[in-house]
Amino acid sequence: MKAYVPVLLLIVFVIANAVMIIGLSHLLTRRRPTPEKQTPYESGVPPLGDARERFSIKFSMVAMLFIIFDIETVFMIPWGVAYRELSCGVPLVHGGCPTGQLSFFGLSEMLVFIGILFAGYVYVWKKGALQWD
């Protein structure tokens, strides 16, 4: 359980921090509301009409594709962490691979992964999902 103490500390700190910032600003500020100030903030664009309007499906499409490719790319980070072990045919010795035991397993795995991803990309492209119109 000791290993989790830092995590616990982190959680406590984050919560405390958030509570502190919002609470302090709540306590310390003086409120003089005007209609302008009460409008929701939307990247500086003045809000018009109902928020529940229909968006073009294209937004969702792009967002979806973005998330997919984004997350797949993130997968490379754990792969990078484990790359050394994956590239060695035997367990690592002091963090290094004994001579002659290097393997292409890790690399080929990622190549296959990228390949699949690429196939998906080609598919999306050919399907016209990347075209706005």
Added chain:
Amino acid sequence: MLLLQSALVQSALVQAALGALPAARPTWNLALPGQLLGALGPDLLLAGGAVLLLLVAVARPESDRHQRAVGWASLGLVGLTIVAVVAYASRGALATEGPIAVDTFRWAVDIVVLIGTGCTIALSMESNPLDGILTAESHVLVLFSAAGMLLLAAARDLILVFLGIELMSVAVYILSGLDRRSERSAEAALKYFLLGAFSTGFLLYGIALVYGATGSTNLATIGEHVARYSLMYNPMLVAGVALLLIGFSFKVAAVPFHMWAPDVYEGAPTPITAFMAAAVKVAAFAAFLRIWLDAFPTVAYQWHNAIWLLAVLTMLVGNVVALRQRNLKRMLAYSSIAHAGYLLVTVVVANSLGASAFLFYLVAYTLATMGAFAVVIALGEPGERNQEIADYAGLWTVEPWLAAAMAVFMMALLGFPIAGGMGFFAKWYVIDAAIHAPHPQTVLAVILVLASVISCGYYLGVVLTMFMKPRPANAPAVRPVPTGTFLVIYLSAFTLLLFGVLPNGFVQLAHDSVPISMVGAPARAPVASAASR
């Protein structure tokens, strides 16, 4: 040309995969990455081929011709995979540990799944254009789903089970919404997706709890740890088992987790419905059975009552509600729920006898289901019309062979001797397994028989309608049955009948296909003694 090339590439792949196999060694060392990949040969072949075909599918604009070309290529790929599976199976090499099972049970399930896949592609190639579906990707999606199923059949690790289930399910979610112009199809896809995601949660949570309790996701290790550390009374493990059970019950549409099935089955394009009713169920059941036999045999006391109840409920509710259905597709949906109940009986029995009965049942059930849906397709009008049971009135007078084949499928699903071919023996062996289990499940067997009696009400109703009701004057003329559908219908019927008269070779095969790890409890095997030469 393209077809030929891909075929060449794929056969080269098979060659490579086979060449990489250890020639002399009878077992696989799955700790080595190369061997692990080698042991996944057929699965990789199918998945890799599917990725290539996806690119082929998108290379040209949608057209009937193109989707047929891709369909044929997909069929070729399925055929190659079957060849690879047979080649692997005939090598007889085994892997006793590791995340992948290399045993005959896997190969047997693979073959059944691939036959179902092939039928689905053959059917959808010809029926999709009628509904205005020209996407060539539909076949590729079926292949992806099949790849997931092969993985499920092979998985001996909960992570791989999950991976397989998701690979299989995600493709099927899309497939059930293939008919984009049909509201029902879209509704089916959405329902299936939402509820499927919901149940996946249960499954994943179950896996997490089991891992938490045993410290492993490997089935064999789990089983070992449960036995060694007496974890069967560990609440975390039991909860995990229960959650896994719920997740699988959803996938195989066991009552009360079946609510999605009728709506989805009815809404999805008919070939996909057949795919879901046959292949998806088969693969999910295979993983289900393997997990229960490999990892949780010692927890039997805990799960026994739950699965028993599920089996009874599923048999009864499936059959009883099917009585009310007027739409043939919906009726078959409920019938497939009922069959999930029969198969659950083999899970309750959970020994080698049950497993061989299970395998035999899968073959009979897959053939009969595929055949029945193929008849529905052959007679259906564009837009999923002409699928009411009443539309089959007097079919005998206009299409005697089609009516006869349909009668065979109905009888097979009912478990009628001779006319129902293998169906009879399938049910017989399930009952036999239930009665000769170490803890005889006589009550379950009786309920199974009673449920079958109820099922006469609707199976024979179809036969009655076809043969004894007059053909209405305004009934549409039956279109000529296209080649693929024709083959699916009559080959299924022929196989059912053939092995209904000569079940012995199949029984032997089913018995031999039970992996060593599953031959736990010594059980009287009537099948084996019968078939021993």
Added chain:
Amino acid sequence: MIAPALQAAALAAAPHPLSGTAADWVWALPLFPLAGFLVNAALAVVAVARPGPADPSADRHSAPDATAAGEDVAGHGPGAGDADAPPPARHRFASVVSLVGPLAVGLAFALACAIFAAMARVHPTTPFVQTYFHWIPAGDLQVNAAFQLDQLSLTLVLVITGVGALIHLFSVAYMGDDPGYARYFAYLNLFVFFMLVLVLGASYPVMFVGWEGVGLCSYLLIGFWYADRANADAGKKAFIVNRIGDFGFLIAMFLLFVQLGTLDYTGVLAAAPGGLEAGGPVVTVICLFLLLGCAGKSAQIPLYVWLPDAMAGPTPVSALIHAATMVTAGVYLVVRSGLLFAMAPAASLTVAVMGAVTALFAATIGLKQWDIKKVLAYSTISQLGFMFMAVGAGAYVAGIFHLVTHAFFKALLFLGAGSVIHAMHAAYHATHSHEDAQDMRNMGGLRARMPVTWILMWIATLAIAGVPLFAGFFSKDEILGTIFDRAGGSILRDAHWLGIPGGVVLYAIYGMGLVAAFLTAVYMTRLMLYTFHGQNRTGEAARPHLHEAPWLMTGPLLVLGALSAVGGFLNTPAFLPIGPAETLARWLDPVVGPATALIAAGAPGDADPRRGLLLSLIAAAVAATGIVVAVVRLGRSAPVRAGAAPETGIESVLAHRYYVDEAYDRGIVRPLLAFSNRVLWQGVDGLIDGLVTLGARVWVWFGGIGSALQTGRVGTYAWALVVGALVVLAITIR
């Protein structure tokens, strides 16, 4: 289809003397006719599905003689065309069918001969069993698809394929103008296939497959001209009556399996002495149920009623199925189960009594029939009775002997009758007459018109009547002689039948057999006199059209005639100094020897050869007397015209076949129908139906609830899922 390699494993360690000979090809025996069936059936289907330009419409075959006889089901010869009749309706594939049909059976016969040569060389003492695959593996019940070749089955195979081939040849001419030509040969080939399965099967279930198969073919062929309701009804009658018998056969099989745990012949033979109490109730009951099956298939009292009606089929069919082969299946079954019957003397006596009563009873009916085929039908029933008398008395060799000779002369008689009907039909057809072509009152004097048929029919008549040196004499004499011997000393003599000592019963049977033999001579002579002698009564117009049949029909008749004349020398009695004695007995000894020895236990040593001679003389005298009596009584009296005033007294009773059909109708069929209508259908069925309907309604109502829960809302489904999950969790974690 079936790899011969598969058999290898089934062989025992020591190879059977027959292995490596032609006997290895036993599997091909039934395959030839099966292949013929497939080809002919395909041609028949094709011809119907895609009618060619020259194809006759199916309903062209008019039945001109169907209206003639009131209650009699008239058979149909084909119409030979002449100037003003429509051109003969030859089948589109007639030439192929004519080749395939007879060839399939001919090849089987050739193979059977080769196997016979091999078997005659080694004369094995154990059966040669070939196992092809496991057919029914169900728990303890193991049934293999296996054939058993021994002297008994090979004898029957030779008869079936030999006589069958001849009848197939005859059919080529006889049925040549029938629109259903291909269908006919398909059925006929299928019949031969099933018949071969019946006799070759190595276990009761395999035999049962053949048993049911020949029943099916018989049904199909009796109703071959199904457009006539009477023919279709006759087919159904045969089928239903046979079901009663089959029920018996099935029960017997169940009992055998329960008692002995096996259904293979070899297994039963080995297990029966230890597993069943000799003379006990179990074996008796088994045998009696087997007997019920035999009575159905072989048309014995009380189940004989279907055979006369079966004459509705084409005449070659009557010759092959309803005289030579299928109806003798019951005799084969008894001989095959000889050991069981020998262990149950009471059942054996029942067999003999049944046979004797049937022989006598049918012979009396035969005296007063006018339809030429009906006479032969009752004659067949009567002769089958003789066979049952024989096997019931443990004279298994005699029974099989009579089976073989009967196959020769009865096939000849039927084919000869077919030749006559063919001529009569052609004549009436040419003159557009609607007289009955099968009524003997319309015949007479055909001797001059059909000399070949006449001579051959006389040979067959002398054979069946039992005139010395003809085939039937030896077989019938051996039957009667053996019964006499058994009455003198055997376990049957010491047993009791319904309280009567077995010896008395056997002497009575012997007496009945003599009377039946006498009557046989009488009615057969009567048939010959009315048909071939005296004045011709066909009619002035039709007479010139009466012709001898074509050579394709007379050819097989000649062969059968030769066999009927000399067939008896297969098994001459020991006391007659003609040729090698008792060939068949020595041939069959490995099969029937044990059972015969068991039955004949206690016989007083060697019988006096003079007694045998005396018995033979008595039999010959009886036959001669019968012929003489018939000639004297009928030779001068003018035969009545068809449709003349009905006879009175006992003659009327005989003409109406003892009113058995009527009695069955009044006593069984109608009460059964009434019971079924009033009580079962309206009463019990109403009640049960009500209950069932109620049950069904309840289930459907439940189904409605299930359907109602199926709202189509995902939310509901999710809730159901959660509730279900909670229930499962609650049950699992406890």
